[in-house]
Amino acid sequence: MDRDPDTTLSLYAHPERLVTTAWLAEHLGEPGLVVLESDEDVLLYETGHVPGALKIDWFTELNDQVTRDYVDGAGFAALMSAKGVSRDDTVVIYGDKSNWWAAYALWVFGLFGHADVRLLDGGRAAWLAEGRPTTTETPRPAPSSYPVIERDDAPIRAFKDDVLDHLGKPLVDVRSPQEYTGERTHMPDYPQEGALRGGHVPGAVSVPWARAAREDGRFRSRAELEAIYLGEQGLSPSDDVIAYCRIGERSSHTWFVLTYLLGFEHVRNYDGSWTEWGNAVRVPIVTGAEPGKAGDR
Amino acid sequence: MTVPLPEALDEIVGDFQAMPERQRLELLLEFSQDLPALPERLAAHREAMEPVVECQSPLFLLVEVEPPGASGVVRLHFDAPAEAPTTRGFAGILHAGLDGLSPAEVLAVPDDMPQRLGLATAISPLRLNGMAGMLFRIKRQVREKSGQPA
Numbered sequence: 202m203d204r205d206p207d208t209t210l211s212l213y214a215h216p217e218r219l220v221t222t223a224w225l226a227e228h229l230g231e232p233g234l235v236v237l238e239s240d241e242d243v244l245l246y247e248t249g250h251v252p253g254a255l256k257i258d259w260f261t262e263l264n265d266q267v268t269r270d271y272v273d274g275a276g277f278a279a280l281m282s283a284k285g286v287s288r289d290d291t292v293v294i295y296g297d298k299s300n301w302w303a304a305y306a307l308w309v310f311g312l313f314g315h316a317d318v319r320l321l322d323g324g325r326a327a328w329l330a331e332g333r334p335t336t337t338e339t340p341r342p343a344p345s346s347y348p349v350i351e352r353d354d355a356p357i358r359a360f361k362d363d364v365l366d367h368l369g370k371p372l373v374d375v376r377s378p379q380e381y382t383g384e385r386t387h388m389p390d391y392p393q394e395g396a397l398r399g400g401h402v403p404g405a406v407s408v409p410w411a412r413a414a415r416e417d418g419r420f421r422s423r424a425e426l427e428a429i430y431l432g433e434q435g436l437s438p439s440d441d442v443i444a445y446c447r448i449g450e451r452s453s454h455t456w457f458v459l460t461y462l463l464g465f466e467h468v469r470n471y472d473g474s475w476t477e478w479g480n481a482v483r484v485p486i487v488t489g490a491e492p493g494k495a496g497d498r
Numbered sequence: 499m500t501v502p503l504p505e506a507l508d509e510i511v512g513d514f515q516a517m518p519e520r521q522r523l524e525l526l527l528e529f530s531q532d533l534p535a536l537p538e539r540l541a542a543h544r545e546a547m548e549p550v551v552e553c554q555s556p557l558f559l560l561v562e563v564e565p566p567g568a569s570g571v572v573r574l575h576f577d578a579p580a581e582a583p584t585t586r587g588f589a590g591i592l593h594a595g596l597d598g599l600s601p602a603e604v605l606a607v608p609d610d611m612p613q614r615l616g617l618a619t620a621i622s623p624l625r626l627n628g629m630a631g632m633l634f635r636i637k638r639q640v641r642e643k644s645g646q647p648a
Contacts, residue, residue, distance in 0.1 A: 243621045244583035247527050260622035297581065 214464025285342025295321035383488035396479025507595030529590030561639035601644035
């Protein structure tokens with residue numbers, strides 16, 4: 202489908218990766234368009250969703266249920282076929298929490314090279330805030346025959362060894378400042394989850410993911426984003442960048458911002474993120490507010 | 499032999515287990531809709547409530563034992579936004595299953611109770627952590643407010 206010509210999107214590096222609520226409302230139900238909702242809360246879709254939208258769940262559907270990995274080509278093909286998605290469909294994904302989980306789903310679609318996948322700017326909250334229609338009716342699409350595409354991780358996905366080789370090059374830690382410094386608030390009887398060690402990957406700068414989102418859940422303007430990532434952090438669109446968080450979901454949002462809104466050419470998401478790095482034996486870690494470098498403590 | 503559950507909670511668990519996976523989510527949604535609103539006297543004092551950090555979405559919890567002590571009755575109060583139906587659903591189950599029991603009955607609830615709902619494959623074990631966190635904190639507050647040994 203044609204891209205959303207809305208002028209609020211046209212300044213981004215890849216405006217074809219976003220649609221406005223108005224565009225979606227106008228095109229709902231057209232052949233060749235599939236709308237998917239991807240939320241943190243697994244029941245939110247059931248409380249009401251964009252008419253015609255299908256649910257996609259990052260955990261029960263996009264993750265492999267045994268290995269810590271994503272579904273393989275056959276698994277993705279089966280999932281897409283069951284949802285009636287064709288390889289040349291335009292897929293628009295939206296969700297809760299400023300599209301954090303929607304961006305994660307979009308990134309997984311990227312591992313399979315689905316060509317036309319877009320985010321609804323502002324996500325679920327923007328749609329509801331504008332009083333647009335919702336329904337609790339779940340569509341029953343006719344199954345499609347999505348081809349089995351071998352997953353291609355290398356361009357946009359980093360593994361732990363890739364991060365070790367990358368030390369000294371730009372890394373963006375998108376977690377909260379407290380997670381970045383390694384602070385811990387530990388009180389008796391208050392269980393902690395996640396990692397054995399606190400801190401960040403040496404050299405990583407701290408840019409919490411939500412800085413890229415406005416109050417209403419939409420992305421900040423290109424100028425505002427450039428002020429953060431280029432001006433303040435000194436990154437350049439030609440840099441080789443790896444983003445990470447705790448399990449790779451929040452950093453998908455930042456990956457989307459750097460890649461499609463600012464036009465960075467080589468950004469990878471380290472989905473192992475802190476739940477791997479903070480538990481791995483003998484990987485370098487830096488604590489405190491400064492990025493530091495390997496060998497610092 | 500698994501530790502038995504209090505009657506009301508046992509019935510809820512039985513209802514979940516008797517359903518196909520898909521309908522378990524619908525039942526959870528019903529519990530989220532049935533979660534009682536926070537009484538006004540507490541709504542003005544949310545700072546007195548305990549945040550449950552294990553939940554993916556904000557949830558606040560307050561346990562009262564009336565009258566305080568081992569022979570009192572446990573009253574549960576939850577506050578979670580409508581945008582967090584899963585969290586509300588967990589709270590709704592615990593409210594329906596535990597509110598009105600004695601401190602000893604609540605403390606006897608096994609910590610693995612959330613695992614018995616048969617939701618692990620439908621919503622992921624990770625998301626069930628939120629419910630385990632709620633139960634854990636409810637029991638701690640009950641202990642504190644009823645003078646029971648830890």
